[in-house]
Amino acid sequence: MLAFVNAGYLAVWKRPRVVDSRVGCTVRKARSFPHMREDSIVILDTRVSADKDALRCVLQRASSRGSVGLVSLKRQNWVKLICGASTEDVPLVRNLALVYTLAGVDCIDCAADEAVVRAVRQGIDTANSVLDRFELSQRQPILMVSVNDDEDPHFRKAVFDPDRCPSDCPRPCEISCPADAIGLQGVDRAKCYGCGRCIPVCPLGIIDAVHYTRPIEQLVELISRMKVDAIEIHTRPQGVAAFARFWDRAGAVAMTENDTTHTLLRELKLVAISFPDMPDLTGEMRKMHLVLGHDAASHVELIWQTDGRPMSGDLGKGTSHASVRLAEKALDGVHSLGLPGFVQLAGGTNEHTHVLLQQRSKLLTAAQFGGVAFGGAARKAVRPMLTTQNGESVEDLEQDWRRLADAITAALQFILPN
Ligand code: SF4
Ligand code: SF4
Incomplete structure (x- = not known):
């Protein structure tokens, strides 16, 4: 026997059915039905189903644009x-x-x-x-x-030597960076896209742009x-x-x-x-x-x-x-x-x-x-x-x-x- 439990709804089948995970269900054993064998109960996780529905809905909306x-x-x-x-x-x-x-x-x-x-x-x-x-x-x-x-x-990277930064600097460079490219180690070259916003805000003027x-x-x-x-x-x-x-x-x-x-x-x-x-x-x-x-x-x-x-x-x-x-x-x-x-x-x-x-x-x-x-x-x-x-x-x-x-x-x- 197999039971599907979904938000209070219980359906019981005489024979187990294969549940395809692609339909958006989380399959797990239920402990709250002691009168049934654990491996015969499948709970449909409504949260995962809702997530799948939300994704399907937004994908269908995007598809309305055509080719x-x-x-x-x-x-x-x-x-x-x-x-x-x-x-x-x-x-x-x-x-x-x-x-x-x-x-x-x-x-x-x-x-x-x-x-x-x-x-x-x-x-x-x-x-x-x-x-x-x-x-x-x-x-x-x-x-x-x-x-x-x-x-x-558009083709430049910010650079500075972090060893020159005073420990009490409020780090305006980091705050101004839209790419989260600045940390204690300096500029993460891969993340920097050259917007230049960090350069004028440094009180010591130690940030350069390399073209x-x-x-x-x-x-x-x-x-x-x-x-x-x-x-x-x-x-x-x-x-x-x-x-x-x-x-x-x-x-x-x-x-x-x-x-x-x-x-x-x-x-x-x-x-x-x-x-x-x-x-x-x-x-x-x-x-x-x-x-x-x-x-x-x-x-x-x-x-x-x-x-x-x-x-x-x-x-x-x-x-x-x-x-x-x-x-x-x-x-x-x-x-x-x-x-x-x-x-x-x-x-x-x-x-x-x-x-x-x-x-x-x-x-x-x-x-x-x-x-x-x-x-x-x-x-x-x-x-x-x-x-x-x-x-x-x-x-x-x-x-x-x-x-x-x-x-x-x-x-x-x-x-x-x-
Ligand atoms: S140039 Fe722009 S992206 Fe690069 S570190 Fe400075 S603020 Fe961040
Ligand atoms: S603003 Fe200038 S001195 Fe301050 S942390 Fe950034 S690079 Fe260093």
């Missing part, structure tokens, strides 16, 4: 997750990729580092195993790596070997000379006698150019397009990424304005020059951006408006669910259905705004 990837650019609802161009915190990146893939993001943008790219792939694969389990369609967001053509704040640029040959090799889908090139105001240098050198790597197509145009599906505001934006965009070549858009999709207020989206409501204004300016440039590609917001975007966009119909009604990229705000929203009390990344997040459901719910505010 993900480049198709969303044309639908004008493209959403990209920025893990951080300098974030090398592999467990965090893996969990971000897991949660945002389940939430239905179109693209995941990460550091051009092999371990980080692997972590994104692991997160996507794990997300798809969760979707399989719930009999929902798999997703393959575009995997993008970020690079710089010259010195750029870096990844070798182009390594980058091209990484793209080819890891089957990266897309690249984002960060360039600076009046930086077209550096941009041209980067593009020409990358193009020459692995170009063959038989195929002289630019290496990146041959390997990739998408090229994004990220730039801040600059005096003659339209003129600079024209020069950048000339560098790419007139036929670039016949090989890849192009994105003009407006980096309104870099790495600031988690600071508050107002940071979106700069990005929206810059996107309007870039869209004017695209239209007046007849440039191909889509304009996409970044730099200061957060949970208020969609509301702001609704008020600026000029963007939403433009055929070449692609969508929005979210960085610091998107990471901050899910951070409580992805991090333990010690500040470390949660392991096996996919096993904790309640935590996973809560993280996806938080992520959905960026992907499926009301």
Whole structure:
């Protein structure tokens, strides 16, 4: 005889039945039914069932978005997750990729580092195993790596010598760090993403920023070997000379006698150019397009990424304005020059951006408006669910259905705004 006990409900069968753990039950022996053999009683744990229902519910909501990837650019609802161009915190990146893939993001943008790219792939694969389990369609967001053509704040790490810190310092550096990258040992290089907030708050001025640029040959090799889908090139105001240098050198790597197509145009599906505001934006965009070549858009999709207020989206409501204004300016440039590609917001975007966009119909009604990229705000929203009390990344997040459901719910505010 087998009994199922669930919140006061008792059903008894004459023959034992196999209980499939995939239906969301915790199976354990019951001690409160002494008249029955212990191994013949199965208790359905209602808490676990509720967690599974919550996860199923949020996954179904995310699935209502339909297919993900480049198709969303044309639908004008493209959403990209920025893990951080300098974030090398592999467990965090893996969990971000897991949660945002389940939430239905179109693209995941990460550091051009092999371990980080692997972590994104692991997160996507794990997300798809969760979707399989719930009999929902798999997703393959575009995997993008970020690079710089010259010195750029997204590509730097804070450093200081902790031995120089007075023992009575109130540690404002640690308090200001959004990545929990600062501890008694100094800066955790993998966690630091170069936002620079710790630098001005140190009363002794002992925190420096170390800039870096990844070798182009390594980058091209990484793209080819890891089957990266897309690249984002960060360039600076009046930086077209550096941009041209980067593009020409990358193009020459692995170009063959038989195929002289630019290496990146041959390997990739998408090229994004990220730039801040600059005096003659339209003129600079024209020069950048000339560098790419007139036929670039016949090989890849192009994105003009407006980096309104870099790495600031988690600071508050107002940071979106700069990005929206810059996107309007870039869209004017695209239209007046007849440039191909889509304009996409970044730099200061957060949970208020969609509301702001609704008020600026000029963007939403433009055929070449692609969508929005979210960085610091998107990471901050899910951070409580992805991090333990010690500040470390949660392991096996996919096993904790309640935590996973809560993280996806938080992520959905960026992907499926009301
Ligand atoms: S505050 Fe920013 S720059 Fe400083 S350690 Fe943290 S992430 Fe790095
Ligand atoms: S604020 Fe400056 S002195 Fe104080 S702990 Fe941080 S790095 Fe050291």
